[in-house]
């Protein structure tokens with residue numbers, strides 16, 4: 001019997017390949033090509049435009065690190081916005097913080113939400129929580145229309161191609177600053193230092209011009225390009241490195257700990273150099 005393998009071409013010359021059991025769903029949505037596949041090694045996986053978005057086996061790393069670093073930095077995160085993130089993983093982690101009263105998710109592609117609920121229930125299961133408002137719409141416009149509203153904004157976008165391209169611009173970060181309260185914090189997924197160093201350097205530069213406290217942290221995600229994934233954090237008041245210990249309270253995690261919160265900001269030199 002023939003075997004089926006799926007390759008994400010991560011650069012012009014390099015890719016990651018996995019053996020798949022079966023294709024669960026495939027569709028050209030209004031915005032992107034969506035594929036749900038069941039893999040031998042990483043469980044069900046979501047691909048958009050041929051790029052890995054999440055897998056059942058390693059999703060916890062990305063979702064915990066996107067949510068808990070900013071939410072443990074802020075002393076009282078009540079009103080949270082997630083831009084993108086239609087699989088629901090970041091929302092699930094955000095809701096583990098008892099201070100959170102409301103979490104709004106704005107994803108441009110309703111099909112991502114629909115098929116994540118169907119094929120990634122462990123990830124998307126909290127999208128039905130009463131504290132959550134799900135909006136299908138343009139995150140860029142939502143930010144542009146918001147003012148002094150959110151304690152924490154998390155940008156869980158795709159790579160900067162297709163619908164996400166304007167989520168990597170200085171204008172967007174300025175909008176985020178306006179949408180945040182006076183002591184607000186934001187985090188954005190920032191791709192990886194091995195294959196997209198210029199992207200990280202540019203995002204760091206742009207965010208630094210807007211937020212008084214700017215930093216970069218990393219984590220290890222086997223199914224993402226290079227395995228090393230970066231997040232940019234911009235904060236108006238609270239330093240993520242000073243906050244972790246005093247604000248920490250026990251929550252159920254598999255990757256994030258208060259020690260790891262600080263360790264994630266200890267960068268290899270070639271990565272640190274991208275933040276200057």
Ligand code: PUT
Nearest residue numbers: 051052053156157158
């Ligand atoms: N391929 C990584 C995508 C980032 C998750 N939104």
